[in-house]
Amino acid sequence: MGAKPILWIVIPCYNEEEVLNTSAPLFLEKINALIKAEKISKNSRILFVNDGSKDKTWDIITELSGKDEHYIGISQSRNRGHQNAVLAGLMEAKDNCDITISIDCDGQDDINAMDAMVDEYLNGCEIVYGVRSKRSTDTAFKRMTAEGFYKVMNLMGAEVVFNHADYRLVSSLVLNHFADYHEVNIFLRGMFPLVGFKSTSVYYERHERIAGESHYPLRKMIALAYDGITSMSVKPINFITGFGAVVGLMGFIGVLWAVITSLAGNTVAGWASIVCIVCFLGGIQLLSLGIIGGYVGKTYMETKQRPRYIISHRTWEKTERHYIEEDEKNE
Ligand code: UDP
């Protein structure tokens, strides 16, 4: 049998001081169980990515890293958002492990699904998506908006796995190809399917947060959906063109109607109709301009090629992969 794969669990953390001390031991327990079951190497790690937290999150992470060698952490120089935090962690991990699993630190995603994910990897899958089978613990409102989110995304041409967030196993093979995607506007769950390779899904039930509050209220979810759509597809532009054509046709009919009625001498002080048309068209034009402007803005950001994450601190020293393997051989 070949060497057992090294697993790195990548966990983004933003202001999670209330949660971390409860959830970290659960991750450790899981990784130890997987090591014991001889599915993964004992050089596996739990990598916390502090996303510029304003509370004690980083202190807790450094404390944890002193307690057990499996815990390590990196810190972003400032808050950059969940997607960038996950990306930073994955890029940190990719040359030091064989597989990564990204998961939130709040205990909402079922840790026990990791066994099935690793099994799927051992069976030859390079990407394993964690899919929520039930959302019974979410409020009806969160469930509805979250499921609407996936439907709108797919309708708008950003293909995403239904009810999959960012709980997934990705092999280092995939990550090395993924590293060639240099875009600044990242939407991980829509990008990994583009990389290809054999993939599958495992299903799990979504739990309640251990403590603390969601960082994704409706406003941020809409922003994420909009961001995802405009990062992944240009369908909205096609919609605008189609919509513009229909409105234009209606406008043409309106003009004919206006000319004919005025020629017939039946003109009245058509204030209301003019105001309606002006308002309607004004609104549509602003909306369209806004969406197109969104794309222009994104192009602008992409041309800058700014770094997508900046790591300011590490609890570990980046070692070369072959040293780790040497250690394993010596034992
Ligand atoms: N998170 C982050 N940076 C942010 C916001 C959130 O790293 O700017 C992390 C957060 O600590 C958590 C995960 O992303 O581990 C998901 O956030 P949250 O649980 O608030 O979202 P929800 O599960 O409610 O969608």
Ligand code: MG
């Ligand atoms: Mg959560």
